[in-house]
Amino acid sequence: MAYSIGQLRRDQISQYTIPLMSSFVLEDYTTDTGVVLFKDKAMNLSGGQVESEYSYYLRFKIKQLPDTAQIFTIRLEKTDQTVDNIQTLKTVTVEAGTTTTTVEFVFNPNSAYQKIIFQLTRTGSDYYIDAGDGYSGRVAEIKIEAYERIKNVIEDFLSSQYSGLTSLKKIGIQGPPGLIFVIDGEEIKIGRSGIYELYNDNIAITYIGFILKDSEITQGGKDYFIMDFKY
Secondary structure (H helix, E strand, C coil), rough: CCCEEEEEHHHCCHHHHHHHCCCCCEEEEEEEECCCEEEEEEEECCCCCCCCCCCCEEEEECCCCCCEEEEEEEEECCCCCCCCEEEEEEEEEECCCCCCEEEEEEECCCEEEEEEEEEEEECCCHCCCCCCCCCCCCCEEEEEEEEEEECCHHHHHHHHHHHCCEEEEEEEEEECCCCCEEEEEEEEEEEECCCCEECCCCCCCCEEEEEEEEEECHHHHCCCCCEEEEE
């Protein structure tokens, strides 16, 4: 079967992600063990609720503790129901230290959710730490830096530039090591070679998006990329 070819360069699209909130406020989230109350953190997505048809990008910093590691479970929660209202996204380990750890990842909700929960895994010592106001245990310090919806360049741009294009069969991406992109819900990072290729006759790619971060070494101050493709 004959395929047509095309190319997408970074500067052809002005915006690859859509910020969903203008500011980030973390609220306290109570975890009741039946013995003590622990204080975790939650981000209310009012005005930025996630939906299942999109991929999202989340980046945040966690303050390290000098003498102990912290293990967090990041999950989505529905506030309008109490059954089947949780989707676990990721488990993150923050090693002990005196600085901060940056965490970033792409996630794909399986439904509409209204909160992101940052729940700290508790150890025996947490039961004996007085956190004040009737709470026990360690209280994490978290700062949200980005919460964005990732635009689908196939649907939002390429389909209007190339006649008959609804999906891609083969892609080759050149970019800086660490460049983050998503293909049909799967997060991928460019490796040391700066090249990523995907081709499979049985796969039709329908969603591709890019997360472009600030860069001091590229023109325009953002990550660059070139994507060649067949469709």
